Amino acid sequence: KLEKVWLAIGFITLVAFLTTVGIQAFASGQGAPSGLTKVDPENVEETPPFDDPGLHQIGENEYELVMILQSYGFTPNEVTIPEGATVHFKITSKDVVHGFEIAGTTVNMMATPGHVNETTYTFDEAGSFLILCNEYCGTGHHLMSAELEVE
Ligand code: CUA
Numbered sequence: 001k002l003e004k005v006w007l008a009i010g011f012i013t014l015v016a017f018l019t020t021v022g023i024q025a026f027a028s029g030q031g032a033p034s035g036l037t038k039v040d041p042e043n044v045e046e047t048p049p050f051d052d053p054g055l056h057q058i059g060e061n062e063y064e065l066v067m068i069l070q071s072y073g074f075t076p077n078e079v080t081i082p083e084g085a086t087v088h089f090k091i092t093s094k095d096v097v098h099g100f101e102i103a104g105t106t107v108n109m110m111a112t113p114g115h116v117n118e119t120t121y122t123f124d125e126a127g128s129f130l131i132l133c134n135e136y137c138g139t140g141h142h143l144m145s146a147e148l149e150v151e
């Protein structure tokens with residue numbers, strides 16, 4: 001008789017434990033960090049804003065720059081930005097993790113498949129800037145770059 005009681009207690013403990021683990025897994029799966037919007041890497045070109053990559057004016061001297069990264073290039077790979085413009089970058093990767101660094105600026109972030117990575121920068125001075133992948137992504141990593149003209 002006593003054995004059955006202990007067995008029942010053991011069973012209830014097990015169920016309680018599994019329920020707790022399940023709830024925690026569910027909660028962490030739901031709670032994506034803020035600023036990390038999801039995007040299906042398989043359908044990047046069909047998912048806004050990536051269905052229309054490039055520079056889009058969204059306000060007075062304010063722009064959104066949408067870029068797709070993929071081994072081993074950027075889409076688009078040449079962008080012209082008006083001097084003084086504030087640019088909101090929205091980028092993602094179609095395959096592996098790439099880096100997104102604009103040499104000579106503070107822009108330096110990762111492009112992670114499945115996420116929209118965002119940052120904002122104001123280009124106060126005219127010039128030519130190089131966008132580089134600074135995250136090793138394969139044999140063509142050193143070739144992965146794009147050009148940004150501020151004029
Ligand atoms: Cu992409 Cu290194």
